[in-house]
Amino acid sequence: MDKLSDETCIEVFKWILHPAQLALSCKYWARIAGDPHTKATWLIFQYGKVHALFHAVRLGPSFIDLNIISSLLSQKVILSRYFIQRLLMHFGKYDEQLIMLKIEHSVGHADEDRIKEIQEKLRCPWASDLPLNVFNQLLEEGSKRFGGNLPTKGNDMELFHFLSAGPYVINHAPAKLKENLKKIEELIKEHQFFPFPPRPISRDDANSHLNSAVNEEYPPKDAYENVRQLNVIARAILIHPDLVKLWKDQGYQEICEDVNELVMQGALLILFPPKPLPNWTKPDVNVVQKRLELLESLGFKLTEAVIGDALFLFEDRLEDIGEIFIKSFQAVRGESMKDITKICLSEIMKPKRDLKNNNLNLEKDLDLHDPIRMKEDSIPNLNPIESLWETFKREVEKRMPQNMDDLELIEEICIEIFKWVPHPAQLALSCKYLARIAGDPHTKATWLIIQYGKVYALFQAPRCPWASALPLNVFNQLLKEASGNLRRCQRISHARGIVNFRLELLESLGFKLTEAVIGDALFLFEDRLEDIGEIFIKSFQAVRLYEKYSKNVPFNETHLPLLAAAKQEDLLDPFFEKYLPTIFPQQTEENIVQKHQKKRRNFSKTGRKEDEDQKVKWKNTLLKFRDNDSIKDEDGNIYSFGKPTHLFLAKLETFLNGLSGLH
Numbered sequence: 001m002d003k004l005s006d007e008t009c010i011e012v013f014k015w016i017l018h019p020a021q022l023a024l025s026c027k028y029w030a031r032i033a034g035d036p037h038t039k040a041t042w043l044i045f046q047y048g049k050v051h052a053l054f055h056a057v058r059l060g061p062s063f064i065d066l067n068i069i070s071s072l073l074s075q076k077v078i079l080s081r082y083f084i085q086r087l088l089m090h091f092g093k094y095d096e097q098l099i100m101l102k103i104e105h106s107v108g109h110a111d112e113d114r115i116k117e118i119q120e121k122l123r124c125p126w127a128s129d130l131p132l133n134v135f136n137q138l139l140e141e142g143s144k145r146f147g148g149n150l151p152t153k154g155n156d157m158e159l160f161h162f163l164s165a166g167p168y169v170i171n172h173a174p175a176k177l178k179e180n181l182k183k184i185e186e187l188i189k190e191h192q193f194f195p196f197p198p199r200p201i202s203r204d205d206a207n208s209h210l211n212s213a214v215n216e217e218y219p220p221k222d223a224y225e226n227v228r229q230l231n232v233i234a235r236a237i238l239i240h241p242d243l244v245k246l247w248k249d250q251g252y253q254e255i256c257e258d259v260n261e262l263v264m265q266g267a268l269l270i271l272f273p274p275k276p277l278p279n280w281t282k283p284d285v286n287v288v289q290k291r292l293e294l295l296e297s298l299g300f301k302l303t304e305a306v307i308g309d310a311l312f313l314f315e316d317r318l319e320d321i322g323e324i325f326i327k328s329f330q331a332v333r334g335e336s337m338k339d340i341t342k343i344c345l346s347e348i349m350k351p352k353r354d355l356k357n358n359n360l361n362l363e364k365d366l367d368l369h370d371p372i373r374m375k376e377d378s379i380p381n382l383n384p385i386e387s388l389w390e391t392f393k394r395e396v397e398k399r400m401p402q403n404m405d406d407l408e409l410i411e412e413i414c415i416e417i418f419k420w421v422p423h424p425a426q427l428a429l430s431c432k433y434l435a436r437i438a439g440d441p442h443t444k445a446t447w448l449i450i451q452y453g454k455v456y457a458l459f460q461a462p463r464c465p466w467a468s469a470l471p472l473n474v475f476n477q478l479l480k481e482a483s484g485n486l487r488r489c490q491r492i493s494h495a496r497g498i499v500n501f502r503l504e505l506l507e508s509l510g511f512k513l514t515e516a517v518i519g520d521a522l523f524l525f526e527d528r529l530e531d532i533g534e535i536f537i538k539s540f541q542a543v544r545l546y547e548k549y550s551k552n553v554p555f556n557e558t559h560l561p562l563l564a565a566a567k568q569e570d571l572l573d574p575f576f577e578k579y580l581p582t583i584f585p586q587q588t589e590e591n592i593v594q595k596h597q598k599k600r601r602n603f604s605k606t607g608r609k610e611d612e613d614q615k616v617k618w619k620n621t622l623l624k625f626r627d628n629d630s631i632k633d634e635d636g637n638i639y640s641f642g643k644p645t646h647l648f649l650a651k652l653e654t655f656l657n658g659l660s661g662l663h
Contacts, residue, residue, distance in 0.1 A: 308347025
C-alpha cells in the first residue's frame with residue numbers, strides 16, 4: 001500500500017459500494033476512508049452531484065461533519081432551495097421522555113391510532129439528528145445562494161406541481177404549462193429545483209411501485225421522494241419533454257434514471273387511457289413506437305421491468321392491445337419476437353409480482369409426498385422450488401411461440417407442462433399466473449389423471465388421512481353419485497334414524513366420523529342448531545359408540561323404512577346379502593365345524609345368548625314389518641311404516657321363506 005498514492009487509493013475507493021468493510025481491513029484503508037475528501041468523492045461518484053448532500057445527511061452524524069460539507073461544496077455539489085426547505089421540515093429531535101409521558105397519560109383516553117402516531121415521533125427521520133453546526137452551515141450556505149428572502153416554509157415540489165398544471169386534466173394541461181414555462185425555468189435554473197431521489201426498490205418486489213402511491217405520508221420520514229411526487233415530475237416531462245434537457249443542463253444527469261418507469265408507464269397511459277373519451281381512437285404500432293423512441297432519445301429506457309409493468313398495468317385489456325404492445329416493444333428494442341416473448345414470460349412469472357390477493361391452499365389439494373420423477377442430472381443442484389421452476393422454464397422454451405398466433409396458445413402449453421410436474425403446489429406459489437392455472441379445476445383433474453391414472457384419481461384427491469378431512473360438499477357429491485336413488489327414500493318421522501343410517505352406512509364403507517367432521521358440521525349448521533342440534537348430538541353419540549362397540553353391526557330396525565323405499569337392488573344387497581346372513585348363518589358343514597370349534601374355545605354363555613337375542617329380535621321385527629305392524633326402538637319411539645317397494649317386499653319374502661326352511 002505504501003507504493004500507492006492517496007489519489008490512486010481514493011480513485012479505487014470511490015468504486016466500492018459498501019466501503020465500511022474495506023475500512024476495517026487495515027489502518028491504511030481506515031485512514032483513507034476517514035478522509036473528508038475521500039468521503040465527498042465517494043458520495044459524488046455513487047450518487048451524483050444533485051443527490052450527494054441528501055445521502056450525506058441520510059448517513060447520519062457518524063458520517064457527516066463540517067469538513068465533509070466543506071469538501072462537498074468545494075467539489076461543486078448542488079445545493080437546491082428545495083433541499084433547504086426539506087431540511088427545515090425534518091430537522092430536530094423529539095423529547096423521548098415527553099413522548100413516553102404522553103403515551104402513559106393517553107392510555108384509556110386516546111384510541112390506538114393516536115398512541116401509534118405519538119410513538120412514530122420517536123423514530124429518527126432524515127436530518128432529525130443532524131449536528132447543529134452542520135445544520136447551521138447548510139442554512140448559511142443556502143442563505144448566501146438564494147438571498148435573505150429564502151421561503152423556508154415554502155415547498156418547491158408543490159410549487160412545481162401547480163406550475164406544471166398538475167391540477168388540470170391531461171388534455172388541458174399542456175396549454176397551462178406553456179403559460180407557466182418561464183416560471184418553471186426560473187425555478188429550475190435560479191433555485192436549482194431537483195426532486196429528491198426515489199426510494200430504492202428491489203427488483204424482487206417487481207410491481208410494488210405500481211400501487212405504492214396510495215396512503216403515502218408527506219414528507220416521508222426517510223426523505224426519499226414518494227411515488228406521488230415523482231409522478232408530478234414524470235407528468236410534466238410527458239407534457240413538455242424539453243424539461244429533461246433543461247434539468248441535464250443544470251447538472252441533474254440522473255433525471256431519466258430516477259423517473260424512467262413512471263415516464264414510460266405514463267406514456268402508455270396517455271396513449272391508452274383507462275377511461276377513453278368518445279372521440280378516442282386506438283393507436284397503432286407505429287404511433288406507440290414513435291412515442292417510445294422519442295423518450296428513448298431523451299435518455300429513457302424500455303427496460304424489462306417497464307415491459308412487465310405495462311403487462312400488469314393493462315392486464316384487463318391485453319386481449320385488445322396486447323399485440324400492439326408486443327410489436328411496439330419488439331421494434332423499439334430491435335429484438336426478435338422470440339426474445340420479446342421470453343422477456344414477457346419472465347416478467348409475468350416473477351415470483352413476487354402481485355401475490356397480495358392470492359389465497360392458495362394447494363398443499364391439501366395436490367399431493368406433496370410422491371417421489372420426484374425428474375432426472376436429477378438434468379438440472380443444476382438447486383432447492384426444490386428452483387428445480388421445479390427451472391424444469392418448467394426449460395419446457396416452455398422448448399415450445400416457445402414464434403409469432404402472435406402461437407402466443408395465444410401459451411396457456412395451453414403451460415397447462416400441458418403443468419400436468420407432468422410431480423409437486424405442482426410449490427410451482428403454483430411462485431407467481432400469480434401459475435397460481436391461476438393451478439387453481440383451475442380442469443388443470444387439477446388433468447394433473448390427477450396423468451399422475452395417478454383414471455382408476456386412482458378419485459382416491460388420491462382426498463388424502464391425509466384418506467377422506468377424513470373431506471369437505472362436506474365434496475362428500476355429499478360423491479354420495480349422490482354413488483347412490484343417487486336414495487333421494488327417492490320416503491321421509492320418516494324420526495330424523496335421528498335417517499342421520500344414524502347415513503353415517504353408519506358411510507362408516508361401514510371406511511369413512512370416519514372424526515372430531516374435525518363433527519366440528520365442521522356444527523359450524524356449517526350453526527344457524528340451525530336450535531332446531532337440529534339435539535339430533536346431531538344424539539346421532540354422533542350413537543355412531544361413535546357404534547364404531548367402538550359394534551363394528552360388525554351396521555343396521556338396526558330404524559333403518560328399515562329407508563331400505564323399504566329403495567328401488568335398486570344394489571342398495572338392498574348390503575342388508576339382505578351381507579348383514580342378515582351374519583345373524584342367521586346357513587347350517588353348512590363348514591359352518592357347523594367352525595361353530596363347534598368356536599364353542600370349544602369359548603366357555604362363556606353370554607356370547608351365545610346375545611346371538612340368540614339378536615335372532616329373535618330381527619325375526620320379530622322383519623315379520624312385523626312385512627305385516628305392516630308398528631315397532632318400538634330402544635328409546636320407546638313408535639315407528640309406523642309406509643308402503644314398501646315391490647323389490648323390497650320380494651327380497652324380504654324370499655329371506656323369510658329361507659329362514660323358515662332353516663328353522
